[in-house]
Amino acid sequence: MIEKKALQELDFYKILGLIEEFAGSEATKKAIQQIFPFDEFTSAENSLKEFEEIKRYFDTGGQLQISSFPDIANLIEKAKKEGAFFEPSELTQFLKVLRVLDKISSYIDEFFNFPFLSQKIKNILKTNLSIGQPYILERLENTVDEEGNILDTASSTLKYIRKQIKLTEEKIKQKLEEIINRSNVLVFLQDRFITKRNNRWVIPVRMDSKGQIPGVVHDVSRSGETAFIEPAEITAFSKKLEELLIEQRLEEIKILKELSFEIHQISETLHREFNLLVYLDKMLSIYKFSQKFNAEAPQLTREINISLINAKHPLLLLSKQVVPLNLELKNKKVLVITGPNAGGKTVTIKTIGLLTAMAISGLPIPASPSSIIPFVKNIYVDLYHEGSIEEHLSSFALHIITLKKIIEQADSESLILLDEIGTNTDPEEGSALACAILEELKNREALTFATTHLSKVKIFAATQQNIEIASMLFDEKTMTPLYKLSIGSLTPSYALEVAQKYGFPENLIRRAYELKGTQDREIYELIKELEKNKQEYETKLAEIEKIKNIMDSEKNRLEKELVFASENKKKIIEQAKIEAQSMLTKLKKEINFLYEEAKKADRKKLREISQKISDISKKFISEEPKKQEELNPGDIVKIRNLNLSGKILIIEDGRAKIQTDTAQIEAELRELEKVSFHEEQESNKRLDIFSVTNKKAIENYKEEYPSKKLEIRGMRVDEALPLVERFLNELSFSESNRGIILHGIGKGILRDAIRDYIKDHPAVKSFRKGNPDEGGDAVTVIEMK
Template sequence: MQQRVLKVLEFGKVKEQLIKHAASSLGKQKVENLIPSTNYEEVVYMQEQTDEATKVLRLKGNVPLGGITDIRPSVKRAIIGSMLSSIELLDIASTIYGGRQIKKFIEGMVEDDIDIPILKSYVDQILPLYEVEQSIKHCIDDNGVVMDGASDKLRTIRQQLRSSESRIREKLENIIRSSSAQKTLSDAIITIRNDRYVIPVKQEYRGTYGGIVHDQSSSGATVFIEPQSVVDLNNTLQEARVKEKQEIERILFELTGEVAEVGEDLLQNVEVLADLDFMFTKAAYSQKTKASKPIMNNNGYVRIFKARHPLISPSEVVPNDIELGKEFTSIVITGPNTGGKTVTLKTLGLFTLMAQSGLQIPALDGSEMAVFENVYADIGDEQSIEQSLSTFSSHMVNIVEILNKVDSNSLVLFDELGAGTDPQEGAALAISILDEVYNRGARVIATTHYPELKAYGYNREGVINASVEFDIETLSPTYKLLIGVPGRSNAFEISKRLGLKDDVISRAKEHVSTESNTVENMIASLEESKKEAEAELTEAEEIRKDAEQLHKELQQQIIEFNDKRDKLYEKAQQKAVDTVDKAKLEAEEVIRELRKMRTDQNALVKEHELIDAKKRLEGATPTLVKKKQEVQKRKENQDFRSGDEVKVISFNQKGHLLDRIGKKEWQVQIGIMKMKVNEGDLEYISRPKPVETKPLATIKGKDYHVSLELDLRGERFENALVRVEKYIDDALLAGYPQVSIIHGKGTGVLRSGVQEYLKNHRSVKSTRLGEVGEGGSGVTVVAFK
């Protein structure tokens, strides 16, 4: 990839956003060195890496990558024999620990049957190196200080140091507290000069204490003297400090040696951790931009759904669908300035660079991207003062370079092709250049102002027109890309909206050729047809989704019903087996008693005893009764009525009749599902008895039916509670043990209000949210006392 193309398409700005998500300098370095790959297999593998990391973040929220640093320089120095500082060793221990944590984290996810084979293959390469980490942490604290316990010798030396310091301070404190100290000392303090303890003495009393002068104040009025009485103690202290330094160096050398022994393993760990940090950096960026994994191909086909340029604010960006490389390999975009033509070019170019770098793209799932060998772009004002080139000349220099290199595995982006010169010549050049790139087999998108190029897409196979939509009412672009519709001139409409007189506009129209007017009218018709088609497609898609959801819910209900039925059969079968086993045991007991009676009574068993034993044996035999619900068949002259309990034969499910739809069709309520069923598929079971409550009969009538559910969706809060109160009373009068109240999910205000009311109702036994097949949290199921 040309560096110039990376700059023009602002790939560097994407890397600036990406680097903010790196957890360590290792990941940041990877981002800084990131360039798009042109190898198809490598690109597919990088996308798989990012996708697995995205899956982990989606499931776990974050990953333990803290404490990892770039320790490679320190490790290499250790290998060649240099002594590492305590801070360097501490960083090495921290990185070893960080590697072990991420290894444990990923392996835990694998044990939970989460499919992340690439990440597992990486953490398998991480070596724990627990002994080295513990050796370092046993000797060095979190602040990088070598601890007393690092060795017995260091502990002894540190004890001597503390003892010497204590004795020195004690002697000096006696001096500064003496009666003469106020006269001879500038200040009653103990301080340090040249690593030796001293006291501040007035210049005129410098001979009072003897000893060594180490420093004096800037005015010369005070000298810092080490009294003769502590010189020997200070000497002892200095000797101990030298021994401490030597022992610390010995310990650090020893630890450095341990690091050197596992140096190659450490370097391998760091490389793996760098790759892992980079993967999760890309994944975090995908989450931030709401990106998705593109399907990669190697045949130059691009199809992006609702593409959003990652460098434009989410509140301002307009998603667009872009397709190229199958039915057509060239797109010519026309339309007004600032309408979004250049953004479309940059979006496709930047998405290509991102996808080939292993980054997910800000678009909907199912988008496809191609791996191109080269991406060429001629975008922006290329005027060069240094080279004395005009805008047109500088564009042509760039285009000539592109034409010298372009091939069938290239993506070419031309912005305002042929601009900056005579319109007629510029249009002719633009057509010729597009023909040349098309004949080379490259994928190309070009933007232009030239009306001649509007017909270009109609005259050549594999080329299509496109435009950016312009709203005449608001006099502003909508930034929406319309593939298949060429851009039209809006000069007359805009002028009229801005107040230009009609007669002036009419005279202007007379100067426009009949062919141009025909083309403009055709374009306007295409735009209107496309809008209508998109609206109808959106409506059809919503209907399709609703039907799919309904189908899924019905399937789920049938599955749940079959599961429950099977479980009941198994339970009944087991109960029967248990009953038979119990009967056999009792039968054996009866037989034993008969034999005992025969033996005890010398085979003389009286008749009444045999009869009694036989009765017991017969009583022990299990009677398996297969319960059948008495189904009252519908008489030929008996009609179905709303509220009847029926069985839908084809689904083997019970339900209630709601309303007659046609002559032979009914709407049947099965659980939370409502469906149309032919009378021939219905089997009558029972009819609810009318409630013998006079007020109800008076008010509702004898045929009044209360539905098993109340639908409150779309109701205002106050009206909803009034309906709930009335419905609960009606359901209680109807004798229902359980009903459902549909309030929807929404903000949860209506659900909370309904449940609060039900909780305080004296006749309500319990409430619960619906299960998966009942509507989930959008339904409250009410059981009565």
């Protein structure tokens, strides 16, 4: 558990005070004052996530206008009790809160788009996820005003009673005006006006004449010279007015009781809604704080390492320009910071402690969002101590007491901040004690930041493997601090140099150097030389890393271009294939037309043209080269350029004779592709001719009408059309001008596709479906021109 004293020394509560300035209610200020480091990592991380989401909501134009509202927490607790009764002024407090809830109710749904805010709101509201009490709000609007007065609109009865009161008072005033204007009364009056005393209407009468006007004395002036008398003539009116006022009070009490009971009924719901309002106002205050101080949610880690990027102390930002703190400590747990007086050492460790405390409390910090903050469960602080007069303790004794407690409780989940460790005693002994403490804290794996001016502590830290050294940079030319932290460097305190700059006597400066000796200076010179070499080494490493990044970037660019070129090549090839197929189809149509025109021409010449066409077709079909399979007689193969299938009969001289469905064809072995088992089965089916019934019909047809036939039953359309085209060409050159295509019926897809294809063919004169004895609709009979 982190002690409040440690947070107070780190100015944590001053930061909460800055956030409170943006709050719209005392209830919100109380909630901000309760902000404290979380005990669990998940709780702290979720709180930071909630801030990130509400920041994103506001940064992207989201609205949440929360006007100031009273703290009704105590009134809600009162409302939970049976029989609670609220005065008009208390109802006014409820009215103000309900108005704010009604105003923001329309925005709540937008927060359900954010996972962490959504979960938080659900946890607060429980089952009912909407807010606002429109019925009670309307009742309160009609009952009380913001000054706590009961309105005439509270009830029709109250409105009537008040009207009667007004009329009665008008009658009383009229009667009194008449009385004071009488000549026989005027002589006894102290003054000519009417007024109220003890809630009764009266006139001022001279004390020595009070018996001259019948009535009741209700008051006397301070001087004792005036008696305020209610004339007997208005007694009846006054009595009626008194009765009306009693009726008014009774009606008001009735109204207040009814409203109090209705508020009691919704007290639990109102409690949750008020808590949500306070939470949202708190988050809005934190967001406004982040805007003012450029604060961001850091990354929280379970690992005990820290990285602060452009970090600043919020309080310093209020008054001056701040040099940002950049710090990264990963592999080592202890950092010893050296440097000149007023160089920023104490501010540095306080900034580290404060920003850590803020982050584990779920608050944004003035640093880059890339900053990494460790989740620690304990923070121990030992800043500069003055002696305690009350306890008769010296500053060193107080220092030792604090260090003893820290050492006893420090562990791997602790953040420890030690300012000027080992001071306020003999430098030799103090240095030895400081080194022993740092070593112990290192062994306990506590994340430790310590400042020192002691030379031996500096050298000890610089020579220890698991302790890091750092310095606050100093401009040796101007003898002024730069307020920048440099990890890995070690510099002197420059006390004598600064004293010399500010005019300290030269003889004393020289004597101090003599007494100081040269050993420390030589050590510092050596360390400075090492630091220089280190910086040059780091510069070279940075240059190498820069070149490596450029090369990696160029490599990635070339790889992307290679992938793009490969994909583009495939697209070009595919497009070329499509265009080639289109050209081939068009060419075939033109050739069919030429066949018709050239029927009477030289048949040898036509065969040469046909061979040429076949050669051109082969060029258009740009298939990927495939490994030639071993082929044997009896294998079922596919002729790639003709899209025909058949069985190999003979293989001679790199060529094969193939039996297709309709004819024997010769082809080169490289043009053949062995078909799969499934395709072979399909091909065997197609090699079987019609069923017995159809066979008989076809045989009858052949005897009566000599013709050629093409059997394509069971084929796909894309397989059948090239065969049909070839069949029509063969018919054009044959003596028979009749042909029959055996396609079967099935679903009619193949039949319709074949007939659609041949209807516009230039070589076809006519076609029809088969007669019943020819095979019916299972065949198409063609007559060529």
